[in-house]
Amino acid sequence: MDGNGRWATAHGLSRSAGHEAGLRTARDIVEAAVREGVGTLTLYAFSSDNWKRPSAEVTALMRLFRRALIGEAKRCLQNGVRLTILGRRDRLPSSLRHTVEQVESLTASGSRMHLRVAVDYSARDAMLRAAAAMRGENVTRDGFTELLARVDHDAMPAREVDLVVRTGGEQRLSDFLLWECAYAELLFVQKMWPEFDAEDLAEALADFRSRNRRFGLAPEQVAS
Numbered sequence: 296m297d298g299n300g301r302w303a304t305a306h307g308l309s310r311s312a313g314h315e316a317g318l319r320t321a322r323d324i325v326e327a328a329v330r331e332g333v334g335t336l337t338l339y340a341f342s343s344d345n346w347k348r349p350s351a352e353v354t355a356l357m358r359l360f361r362r363a364l365i366g367e368a369k370r371c372l373q374n375g376v377r378l379t380i381l382g383r384r385d386r387l388p389s390s391l392r393h394t395v396e397q398v399e400s401l402t403a404s405g406s407r408m409h410l411r412v413a414v415d416y417s418a419r420d421a422m423l424r425a426a427a428a429m430r431g432e433n434v435t436r437d438g439f440t441e442l443l444a445r446v447d448h449d450a451m452p453a454r455e456v457d458l459v460v461r462t463g464g465e466q467r468l469s470d471f472l473l474w475e476c477a478y479a480e481l482l483f484v485q486k487m488w489p490e491f492d493a494e495d496l497a498e499a500l501a502d503f504r505s506r507n508r509r510f511g512l513a514p515e516q517v518a519s
């Protein structure tokens with residue numbers, strides 16, 4: 296969800312107003328993703344490196360997350376969306392942690408789509424914690440994937456990521472799901488997150504469907 300700050304500055308607004316606009320977009324995109332039949336949608340809301348931002352912005356974001364979770368829980372329930380938070384929890388304000396637990400339990404039966412919001416998330420830190428949990432044992436790829444899910448409280452063992460859509464014009468992964476993105480298709484769009492809409496999501500999915508995924512195989516093997 297990149298570009299909230301730049302969008303706000305370009306419109307003469309505060310960065311907080313940009314994040315508020317970003318939340319409205321998140322709401323629209325979640326509903327559009329349900330309609331499009333997306334199985335799991337992960338929104339990257341706050342990376343572990345985002346703690347280094349000015350404290351006023353961090354505090355405002357933590358408040359926004361809590362308000363958003365409270366506000367969205369009912370809507371998720373009505374739409375059959377299971378909402379979980381991906382990332383470390385021990386550094387979140389206790390009020391937010393409490394809300395996360397409530398919302399996760401309220402929406403646990405949602406089976407139409409799994410919405411993961413990544414907060415205090417770092418793929419590299421998760422891999423370090425998963426490696427420590429291995430305690431010297433050999434693990435398979437699937438085993439490591441499960442360990443990653445466990446260290447970040449993921450409700451289900453993370454599946455392969457199919458498509459990453461990054462708004463805001465930057466072309467990088469910024470420590471997002473690095474293990475799970477091994478064969479992800481990448482799409483970088485110029486629009487800032489508050490400008491991204493349901494039509495853009497539909498276009499992104501159409502682009503994804505047109506791609507030829509080979510997972511390391513030769514083209515003729517894929518064709519057969």
Ligand code: FPP
Nearest residue numbers: 296297298299300301317318321340363364
């Ligand atoms: C990146 O824009 C966005 C964020 C750091 C926060 C996004 C969070 C929300 C939209 C709230 C969503 C909450 C829920 C529960 C779904 P940026 O500030 O890095 O933008 P910039 O690169 O233009 O400065």
